[in-house]
Amino acid sequence: MTTKSKPKPNRKAWLCLLALPFLALCWPPFYNSVEPDFFGLPFFYWYQFLWVFITPALTYLVFIKTE
Numbered sequence: 001m002t003t004k005s006k007p008k009p010n011r012k013a014w015l016c017l018l019a020l021p022f023l024a025l026c027w028p029p030f031y032n033s034v035e036p037d038f039f040g041l042p043f044f045y046w047y048q049f050l051w052v053f054i055t056p057a058l059t060y061l062v063f064i065k066t067e
Contacts, residue, residue: 014065021055 025031025048034042041049 011066014062017058017062020058021051025051 031047032044034044036043038046
């Protein structure tokens with residue numbers, strides 16, 4: 001007898017989190033500025049670099065919650 005596991009009801013809500021990095025980085029005029037700087041790095045660079053760490057964390061969270 002095979003049993004199919006039911007998909008979690010809020011799976012689509014978790015999957016929407018995967019669009020967050022795309023939306024946060026797809027409009028450069030939003031983050032195309034020098035101020036505020038962070039240890040001498042302009043906002044443009046450290047904002048993008050921050051998403052290098054946020055994106056895998058979000059991906060892992062979505063993976064765990066939808067597994």
